[in-house]
Amino acid sequence: MAKTNKNIKKRALILTAVLLLVGFGGNLVRLFQLQIIDSADYKAKAEAQQLSDTVISADRGTIYDCNMNILAESASAWLVFVDPSRIENAAQSQLIADGLGAILKKPNAKKIASILKANKDYQYAKIAGQVEYNEKTAIQKFIDDNDLYGIVAIDPDTKRYYPYSNFASTVIGFTGSDNTGRAGLELQYNESLTGISGRIITAKKANADLMDSNYQSKFDAQQGLSHVLTIDKNIQHLLESALTEARAENKATACYGIVMQVKTGAILGMATLPDYDLNQPTVIKNKETLAELDKITDPDEYDAAYNAETFNMWRNKCISDTYEPGSVFKVVTTCAVVEENVLPADFTYTCTGSIQVADNIIGCAVRDGHGTEDLQHGLMNSCNPFFITIGQKLGAEKFYKYFEAFGLTEKTGIDLPGEAEPKAGVTYHPLDDLGIAELSSSAFGQTFQVSAIQLITAISCVANGGKLMKPYIVAKELDQKGNVVYEAEPTVRRQVVSEKTADTVIGYMEHVVAEGTGRNAYIPGCRIAGKTGTSEKLTTDGEYVASFCGTAPANDPEIAVLVVIDEPHGDNRLGGAIAAPVAGSVIEQVLNYLNIEPMYTDEELAEMNAETPDVLGKSVSEAEDILAAGDFTARVVGDGDKVLTQYPAKGQSVPTGGVVVLYTEEGAGDTTAAMPTLTGLSVSEANSAAVNAGFNLKVSGTATGEGLVAYKQSIAPGTKTRLGTTVTVYFKTTTGVNDN
């Protein structure tokens, strides 16, 4: 009996054990699978279910000019979207389209209706982003009034503001609807401008509502860094104004220019025209471009052409486009020749108007030739045969050495996207390809291409004592508290030529402006040293590029300015005639702005303004004698004997030989007169016209030389102007400025 019980017990135990093993074993295996193998998945699912994750977008950094003027700034905006799957019927859909269209204007009701129709089975359809506060409030009211909760909704968004519209547009660039940079500095520095998004992680209740703030972890967003540029808003404006005028006057396809600080490589101004409105980067506003596009009838072709023109509009031609530098490049050849001491001290060359190179005859701009020239005069006259000769004397190897040393075979490294990369055999001749013909043509700046930034960097090198600098455009990066986290340092790439060579060549360049082909850039007191250029475009038949690159003041250069007029279609296409005056004007205004005092030579001082003497209370004849002694012209208004009022008043600065109006009666006669037309006149004709009309004439630009003609006057013709007022008239010549 006892044995039977024992057996039963034993069997019962075994059965229990088996049952336990089977039952719990399965559970154990399942537990192992859930908690070890699939733990990561379930953890993620649990987190997704239990936690709410909200992204806090970081504010994009601000872009400032060097004086902390805001050029680009972001602000909160809103995004409007619809859940089309919850729209009950066609009437409600139309209500939404009409309502939102009336508030937003763009997209309009018709467009919104088509969006809703196209997305009718989806739960999300974006209607408009970057919606501003007023519109957002109106839309919220629309939702409340029409009980559209859950159908029309508003989410946070950001919008980028560019206060000055098309100011420095090709430099600053713009952001897309996703707040990422698409062009210019916005693209180049997108990462540092964007910052790092933050997060708010909150626990959720069982019904998916959020727990209170005690169950919340917040990770603050790291705002984007603000960028302070080297660009000066005022200098940029001076450059853009001058280029706008030049483009209109010369009916050019494009105009672009750069102002650089020669000692550091900092870019003070950079402009490309035509430009675009940064707040509407996809809208073409240029009338000529639109007129060309309107000729296309096929809609698809129109769209493709419109897009292509948009991309072209965004292009920063100063760094992305290359062109034949023409005679401006002769400065580089001159530096090489002087540094290598290739020419004897008394070297001269007689230009007869042409020169044979291999099987070709290359003509000079002056058909009869310039005659006998030394190096200085060769540069002043921009004589092609002269430079072919000295280029051949220099030799291919040495020529290429300096071509390379001046940075023309590599990118400058400027911190902007899309810089053109020089390609051997494509944009320039490599050493192996520099035969006699290539060397000869390269010596005077033809048959190869460089970008504007490369060229101004090379000329600035000469102005900077032979040191080649790396150009840059971002000076500092600031965090949201204004602390400087990065500051750019000027970088010297290499010493290309000696300081002595650089000083010598700058001296030659000053003569180019004072007496040579660059005379239209001459401004008294500014001591501009520069070189003109007129080059034939190899890529487009019959088109030219007119340019001028100058630096000032020549004794201690501070700035360099390059002006390029691409495909001019006006009366003249010479760099000396159309680009030099523009550059001269920009240099004068920039030097004034930078408070760099003009330094006048004795000859300039003699022609400068004189101070009006005091003749108040004197008799008319006495006053006339005093004025005549000071080389002024008296103009008497009224029949009285004594001078009651004079204009300009005593001590005012007027041009030598100017007019002083003497009023001898109270309220005597008309004190104003209509400004005469002075453009198109020579200096003497303009002076007579102005003085006869009762005004003073101030000559701007070069006042000596043949063929000077007024092309601009500071007071528009016909303007009622007080007698005795000084009108500034700008003169230029087309004689002796041919450098083609």
Add this chain to the structure above:
Amino acid sequence: MYRGSEAYDFSLFEGPAVRVPARTAAPARKPEPARRPAAGQQRRPVRKAAADARPDAEVVVVPSSLKKAIVFTLAFFALWIGVLLLQAQNETVTNQISEVQSQIDIAAGEKVRLTAELNSMFSNEKIDEYATKKLGMVKADSSQIIYIDLTEGDEILFSGDRTVGDAEDKGESKLKELFAYLF
């Protein structure tokens, strides 16, 4: 045995007899030692006011542990309610902060938009246009800008034998300054 089976022989389950003592009198106690009052302590006199003489009533004794429990429970509830109230207040204030923060964000956004609009109205281009076309102004050129050299600092000019700021002048000017200061 029932039916002759040991299974029903209950005598097999009977254990040895156990004696259980009967309870009759209270357990014996050890006598308490006599207590002496501590130094300085005096026995509390028993007060018995004649006017207030009452007949001895039946006394309800509440155990001290219960009192403690009640006090503790009341304190706990008070604390709990306090915490709840503070939490509710915290929640309200947090919501207010969020709302104000949201308003600040909106205001900041509007500020940027309005500043951009204002700056665009005062762009250099617009200023130039207004100055030249509306006001008839012209830009100053180099000849109209006078440069004053301040590199050499202040100078004292001497005129003949008399210097500017000699003792007499100095004294006179100082007196004048003092007079002006006092009156």
